[in-house]
Amino acid sequence: MKVSLFVTCLSEMFYQNVAKDVVEVLERLGCEVDFPRGQVCCGQPAYNSGYRKDAQKAAKQMISSLENSEHIVTPSGSCAAMFKEYSELLKDEPAWKGRAQAVADKTYEFTQFIVNVLKIEDVGAEYPARATYHTSCHMTRLLNEKEAPFKLLKNVKGLELIPLENSYDCCGFGGTFAVKMAPISEQMVDEKVRHIEDTAANVLIAADNGCMMNIKGRIDRKGKPIEVKHIAQILNTRVEGRI
Amino acid sequence: MAVGTIHNKDAFINKISSKLGRDRNESVILPKWEHRPQFEVLKGASSDELAAAFKNNSLEKSTYVVETDAKNLASALEKVIEKYGGGQLVASNDQRFTEYGLDELLKQTKAHVWNPVLGEENIAVTKKANIGMFFSDAALAESGTVVQFNDKDIARSISLLPMAYVSIIPKSTIVPRMTQVAQAIHKSVEEGNNLATCINFISGPSNSADIEMNIVIGVHGPVEAVHVIVNDM
Amino acid sequence: MAMKIGDKPFFDRVDDALEDNFMRNAMAEAQDGLRGRKLKATVEDEQIGDWEEWRSAGEEIRRHTLENLDYYLNQLSENFARQGGHVYFAETAEDATRYIQDVAKKKNAKKITKAKSMVTEEIGLNQALEEIGCDVYETDLAEYILQIDDHDRPSHIVVPSLHKNKEKIRDTFRDKANYTGTSEPCELTAFARSQLRETFLEADIGVTGCNFAVAESGTISLVTNEGNANMVTTFPKTQITVMGMERLVPTWEELDVMINLLSRSAVGQKITTYVTNLTPQLEEDSIDAPNEFHLVILDAGRSNALGTEFQSALHCIRCAACVNVCPVYRHIGGHAYGSIYQGPIGAVLSPILGGYEEYGELPYASSLCAACTEACPVKIPLHEHLIKHRENYVEKKGMTAEKMAMKTFGIGASSPALFKLAVKGMPAVLGPLVKDDSISSGPGPMKLWTSVREFPAPGKGNFRKWFDDHKKGRNQ
C-alpha cells in the first residue's frame, strides 16, 4: 500500500524521532512510504486564531502537494482533523473545494490508518511499562477516532495501561491558547498532570505532538519522573519473531 | 374572554424577515421530520409492561406506589391516608370520584372538595391541608409522570399546596411517554379546541439540587407523593 | 448593563477567579457530578434508544423553527392574544422593562414573585421593578440565595448559585435572614420554603421566563423542579412571562422532543418534576389561576445572529451541558466571563448580544477542545462559532504583532522553500536557549509558554535528509 507521510510541523521541528518511528512502523507493516516535499504546516494555528486567509494559503499549498497521494497518514489527530476542515475553509472557491474534500477523504491519523485501513491491531511491539494514555480532544471529537490507539496498545506486550481519570478534559494546549490564555492553560495542564500522577504510571502515551509538548513541558518543569512518548515510539519496539 | 392586545408586532417581525433575507413568510408547512426517536420508546409495550415501567420510574423519583383494582380502591386509599398521617384532605371536583365509588370515603374523611363557588376559602383550606387527592388524566411510563388538565374544578392548588399529593391513575391511561400525550393535544388543537389553562406534568415530590448538587426532597411543592394505580382493564 | 458582570478587564477577572480555590473546587465537583448525571440519562440510558437520534431530532426542529421564526412568532402571538393574553414585542431590554413597569403600575402591584429566568436577569428586570417601588422576590432556591446575598450574580445558567457551598449559604442566611440552623441542605431548603410560603400567596404579579412557547396553541412551557414556578403562576392574578424571541417550537409534538432534550441534558432527569404548560384561557372568577397574562417577546440583540453564520447559536435551549463539560469554565468559573451567559455558549452568545467591544475576548477563552460541541443536545457547533468570532474580531482590529506573525506564517506556510528554511533555522534561533535538551525561559511570546512549562529543544537532525538517506538505504 502506498502512503504519503504528512509529518506535521511540530514533528519536523521538534520530534523527528517520532517521524522516523512512524515511517519505520508503516514500512514494517508493508507500506511504501513517500514524503511529498511541498508540504508545509496544515494552517491550524492561523485558522484557530481567526486568520482565515492565512490558513487558506497553507491549505492550498498542502492540497497541491498531497492530492496525488493514495493515502495520507499523519502522526497527529489534530492535524488530520484540520484537513477535514479544508473544504469548509475553501467553500467559496469552487476550484478548490472539491480538491480539498478529496484530500480530506484519504487522510488518516497514524493509528487510525493502521487499525481501520491496514486492519492490523497487533503490530508486534513490546514495551514493558506501567503507562497511561492521553486522548487528544481533536482526535476523539473532531476526527471521531476513539478506539484505534487503545486497540493497538492492548496488544503491546508487557504494557500495562491504566485508565486516566477525567481523560476527556483538555490538557490546555489548544495551540495559541497555551500562550494567549497562559494562566488558564496552566491550571488545565496542572490538573492533567495530577491525574497522570494519580495513575502511578511511568510513561504517558499520546498521539498528538501538541498535547505532548504541553504535558511534557509541565511534567519536566515540575520535575516529575514520568516519560512522555508518542504512540509511534511505543509501536516501533519489536518482539523478535513476531511479524 | 375578550381578545388580548398585541403591541409592536409588525415592525418586530418584519425586521426578522429581512434579517432572514426574504419577505415575510405567510405560510409554512411543517416538514416531515427525519429523526423521530420518540416513537421508538417502549414501542409495543403491553399495559402490564407500561404499568411496571411507570411504577419503577415513580419509585425512582421518591414516589410511593400502590397497585389496586377498582373494587379495592377505597380501602387502598384509606390506608394511604392513614400512612401519611390523615389530617385535612382536599380533593379536586372530579366526576370520577363518584364513578369510582369514592364519595363515601370523601365524606368519612371530611375531605374538602374544591368548589369554585366558595372562592378564596378553597385556598385557605388547601394551603393547610395534609393531602391533596386528584385523578391523573394520563400517565407516562418512561418517567413516572402524572398529567393534569387543570381548570376551575380540577384546581392547580390541589397537587401543589398540601404536604402530600395522592394521584389516582387508571391503568388504561398509562402511555409510553410524553409523546403520546403531546400528539393527542396537538390533534385537539388542530381540531380547533381550546386547551386547558394549565396542563401540568408532575413527577413526584418537589425537589431541588441547587445546594452542592444534593437532592433535597420537598421544596415549595409537596414533600411526599403517592401514585395509586387502579386496574380498570 | 444587566447582562454584564463586574467592571474589571478580562484578565483581571481571570486572575481573581484562579485565586479563588474554594470556588474552583466547587466548580470541579459540580461539573463532575452534572456531567455524570447527564451521561447516565442520555447516552447510557437504553430506554430512550440512540441519543444521537434525539440530538439530530433536536437540531432539525430548531433549525426549521429559526428559519421560519417570523412565521411562528406571528402564529404564537395571534394564538396567545386570541385567548385573551397580551403580547408585547420588545426590541430592546429597555422596551421590555418599560412595558413591565407599566403593567405593574397599572396593577398597583407591591409584591412580585419570580421564577427562575435568565432573560429577566439579562434585561435587569428586578432593578427596574424596584425602581418603581415594588418588592421583588426571587423564588428559585439558587436565585433566592443570590438575591439575599446582596444580589450576587449568577455563575451558571441552570444553577446560578453554583459557586457557593452550603457553609457559605448558611452564613448568608444567618447574616441576612436571621437563620439559626445548620448547613444541612435539607434544613437550608426548608428555611427557604418557610420564608417564601406566604409571599407566594400574597403576590400581586408572578413573573417567569420561558423554556419554550408553543406557536400552535399560544402555550408557555416551564421546566422546573422546586414547585416555585407553579406557585408563581397559580396565585397572583397577573402573570408576566418574558421570553427570548427564539425560544419557541411549532407544535406540541416538537415540544415533546425539546423537553426530553432539556430535562436530560440540563439535570440528568428523564423529565423534570414539573413541566407546566400555561395557555391564557382566562376566567374572570378563577380562584387559583391568573386572569391577566402578558407575554413579552424579546429581541435585545438576538436578531444580530439571524441570517448570519451565527444563526445556530439561537438554537440554544440553555441546558448548560456545554458549560458543564468546559475545561476553561471548570477553572475560571462563571463570573470571570463577565456575562450572565458563561461557558462556551456564553462566549458565543455574549458577543452577539453585547458586541465585541465588551465581549471580544471571550471567544479566546477556549482551547477549542470541542467538548461543548460534543455535549450540545441540539448540535450547535460551538467551537466553530468561537473560531468565527475570532475571525471577526481579528478583522476589526488593526495591524497587531499577532497579525504580523500570522501574515508571516501565511507566507511561510504557502512556500515550501521558506518553510524548509524556517525549520532549518529553528536550531540556530533557539539553540542558544537550550539547556539540558529543553528551553526553560524563552523570549517574547515564548515567555508565556515557558512561564508555565519547558519548551522542547528543536531536533538536531534534519528529517528530510534522514528520509532521503533512509530511502536510499532501503532501495539498495
Ligand code: SF4
Ligand atoms: S449551547 Fe447547546 S449545550 Fe450549551 S446551553 Fe445551549 S443547548 Fe445547551
